[in-house]
Amino acid sequence: MAVIAVWKCDRDGSMFDDKKDAEAHDKMLELAANITYVIEKNIQSVSEEDCEAIGLLLAKHSDVLAKACKGKPELLLEEVNATENKETNNTDNNVTPMTQTG
Structure with missing residues (x-):
């Protein structure tokens, strides 16, 4: 039986076959969380769900x-x-x- 190494991102549970891809995904999610935080603190009229969507969009x-x-x-x-x-x-x-047809 073969052993396959996988890396799991603890922020969202995503699984990756490559450590580099997992780390890049984790950094992207960290950036999204920080952008979300900045939006939430500066624009009170935006919902939490929308802030998260905007943060993720900008980070991606x-x-x-x-x-x-x-x-x-x-x-x-x-x-x-x-x-x-x-x-x-x-x-x-x-x-x-x-x-x-035909």
Whole structure:
């Protein structure tokens, strides 16, 4: 019987085959938690759920966000468009016809 090493992120329970990926995911979640905290402390009208969603969104796209802050704001829109296109293409590929025509 083979032994397979896996790394578990204690923040959300995600499992990874690679330690580097697990550490990157954990750092991303830590950044999301910190962003969430800053939003909650500075904008009282945003719900906790929305703060968490915003924090996670910004943390997941931190590389593009950093580049945008350094003078390339158009990268944010390119990222959004790329994500929308990817989601559209994925849903089209997952459709299985119930009957064949022809």
